[in-house]
Amino acid sequence: MQTQSLSQPTLASQLRGLSAVIRKDWKQYWRYPLNAISTMLQPLIWIAPVYFMGQAFSVNGQARGFAQYSGTTDFMSFVLLGTVLENFINAVFWGMGYALKNDMDSGVMESNWLTPIPRLLFLVGHSATNLVVTAITSSGMLLFGGLIFGFNASGDVWKAFLPILPMMLGLYGFGFAFAALVMLLREANTLVDLSSFLVQIFSGSNFPVNALPRFLLPVALALPLTYGLDAVRAYLIGTKTILPLPWELALLIVFMFVMLWLGTGAFKWLERRVRVLGALGQH
Amino acid sequence: METTFSPQSLGRPGLLSELRALFAVVRREWTSFVRYPSWIISLFIWPVIFPMGYILTARALSGVDGSGLTTFRNTTGLNEYVGYIAVGTMIWMWQNIVLWAVGYALRNEQMRGTLESNWLSPTWRFSYLLGSSIPQMVSMFMLMLVSGLEYAFLFGVDFNGSLWLSLLVILASIPSVYGLGFAFASVVITLKEANAFVFLVRGIVMIFCGITYPLAMLPGWMESVAQWLPQTYIIHAMRSAALSAEGFSGIAFDLKMILLFGVFWFALGYALFNMMERRARQTGAIGQY
Numbered sequence: 263m264q265t266q267s268l269s270q271p272t273l274a275s276q277l278r279g280l281s282a283v284i285r286k287d288w289k290q291y292w293r294y295p296l297n298a299i300s301t302m303l304q305p306l307i308w309i310a311p312v313y314f315m316g317q318a319f320s321v322n323g324q325a326r327g328f329a330q331y332s333g334t335t336d337f338m339s340f341v342l343l344g345t346v347l348e349n350f351i352n353a354v355f356w357g358m359g360y361a362l363k364n365d366m367d368s369g370v371m372e373s374n375w376l377t378p379i380p381r382l383l384f385l386v387g388h389s390a391t392n393l394v395v396t397a398i399t400s401s402g403m404l405l406f407g408g409l410i411f412g413f414n415a416s417g418d419v420w421k422a423f424l425p426i427l428p429m430m431l432g433l434y435g436f437g438f439a440f441a442a443l444v445m446l447l448r449e450a451n452t453l454v455d456l457s458s459f460l461v462q463i464f465s466g467s468n469f470p471v472n473a474l475p476r477f478l479l480p481v482a483l484a485l486p487l488t489y490g491l492d493a494v495r496a497y498l499i500g501t502k503t504i505l506p507l508p509w510e511l512a513l514l515i516v517f518m519f520v521m522l523w524l525g526t527g528a529f530k531w532l533e534r535r536v537r538v539l540g541a542l543g544q545h
Numbered sequence: 546m547e548t549t550f551s552p553q554s555l556g557r558p559g560l561l562s563e564l565r566a567l568f569a570v571v572r573r574e575w576t577s578f579v580r581y582p583s584w585i586i587s588l589f590i591w592p593v594i595f596p597m598g599y600i601l602t603a604r605a606l607s608g609v610d611g612s613g614l615t616t617f618r619n620t621t622g623l624n625e626y627v628g629y630i631a632v633g634t635m636i637w638m639w640q641n642i643v644l645w646a647v648g649y650a651l652r653n654e655q656m657r658g659t660l661e662s663n664w665l666s667p668t669w670r671f672s673y674l675l676g677s678s679i680p681q682m683v684s685m686f687m688l689m690l691v692s693g694l695e696y697a698f699l700f701g702v703d704f705n706g707s708l709w710l711s712l713l714v715i716l717a718s719i720p721s722v723y724g725l726g727f728a729f730a731s732v733v734i735t736l737k738e739a740n741a742f743v744f745l746v747r748g749i750v751m752i753f754c755g756i757t758y759p760l761a762m763l764p765g766w767m768e769s770v771a772q773w774l775p776q777t778y779i780i781h782a783m784r785s786a787a788l789s790a791e792g793f794s795g796i797a798f799d800l801k802m803i804l805l806f807g808v809f810w811f812a813l814g815y816a817l818f819n820m821m822e823r824r825a826r827q828t829g830a831i832g833q834y
Contacts (some may be wrong), residue, residue: 307752319613329608331608459598463594468602473605
């Protein structure tokens with residue numbers, strides 16, 4: 263008699279596994295509609311003080327001082343676009359970072375790990391839902407924000423996807439490594455909170471980074487997200503860029519490949535480390 | 546010989562026993578607080594980086610030649626924005642931390658499964674909430690002290706005001722800030738999933754109370770709402786006490802309003818606590834999560 267494994271991993275079975283992870287995350291997210299509404303409205307609450315502060319520096323809604331740094335007097339469109347990217351940064355840090363930790367906490371991590379599908383596929387599944395959900399909530403936020411504060415994007419929306427695509431893929435590549443790190447550290451709230459806040463400040467989500475004091479500027483220029491945000495704004499609202507646009511795009515493409523490679527590599531290494539330590543089921 | 550034995554409860558509630566229970570809660574909360582070293586990061590780093598986002602945005606709005614700053618001066622009558630933003634954001638951080646820490650004190654017990662057994666002990670139940678607040682107040686005093694020093698040395702904020710008046714404002718604000726925390730904690734026992742409510746309450750403070758801008762920038766209806774929030778007066782009084790040399794007369798009205806709101810919020814917090822506690826026992830929901 264020939265023994266045969268009940269599970270025969272094929273491309274189709276892996277896709278079914280992936281679809282199960284996506285479906286589970288999707289269902290779980292929309293099960294709590296108040297959280298979804300809160301995700302949409304929270305960023306608007308955070309930028310309300312920025313809006314009123316901007317009014318104090320503007321004449322007839324034109325922030326002329328701001329234009330000297332950014333190339334646009336439309337302060338709020340600048341901030342709203344930054345807030346959309348901020349949503350994705352938060353989603354990667356909190357959503358992706360805690361994706362596996364949540365599985366650990368709910369006690370399903372070990373059993374999931376025993377299934378015959380590549381472990382990275384769990385993260386790909388979590389990322390796909392996270393990306394779609396963040397895109398939906400960000401669109402809602404942009405819609406509400408536009409109605410409340412005003413949003414004028416006169417540029418080419420399709421061209422704006424040129425920097426958005428490599429930036430998002432690179433960001434989620436970083437999310438792979440970060441998720442594995444949180445899985446190893448387990449209690450990482452302060453780390454996540456602090457690092458996401460600093461990345462948001464230094465990538466210039468609310469202001470052009472050339473307004474930073476000289477000694478802080480290198481930190482901003484070392485973050486690839488700074489160029490992504492800069493390029494998206496240049497395409498949509500015609501702001502001045504830090505580097506010529508083709509250079510910024512090239513940097514983002516390099517960032518994407520490096521982060522995807524580093525992210526998957528780090529995930530595999532850290533995941534193995536967690537298994538060696540026997541900490542997979544601990545929380 | 547016959548020995549008579551009158552059964553007596555092991556717990557004899559008295560003032561001393563209540564104080565011992567309160568002290569036990571305080572000690573437990575303090576031990577949990579210092580057990581996780583991440584509080585050091587919160588203490589030293591958050592006071593710097595939280596206002597930094599707003600301060601850098603204001604710097605960008607000022608422009609290369611400072612023309613935006615001239616507009617700001619003309620619009621608001623203020624000479625500088627750094628101290629103004631730093632004080633406003635510090636008060637917001639205080640209320641935010643109280644909402645998370647005190648507001649979740651009973652909910653965390655519920656999650657750990659210790660709320661029901663604690664409730665059975667012969668102590669005044671409000672002391673669980675009060676006991677959680679005391680270490681929190683100590684840590685907040687530390688946070689404010691560190692914030693003040695960091696703002697002075699790192700941001701160059703010129704604290705022209707009086708330290709004693711600033712302390713007076715902080716002390717007078719305690720009933721309002723913690724009363725809101727108590728009310729919140731009581732609501733959370735019943736509503737359970739309360740993240741969205743923390744976001745709502747702290748959002749209201751963030752939008753209406755002028756943490757980064759003068760209230761005159763708000764539309765009329767928003768200004769009216771702001772007048773009903775104690776944090777508006779706390780922020781205004783703290784700015785006067787710490788940054789200006791106006792003296793007591795500069796904070797007298799705010800202080801009166803803060804104390805009035807304090808009585809209201811503390812009484813409401815206590816009343817809500819009693820109401821929710823009774824309701825949770827009647828519905829048997831005290832141990833559920």
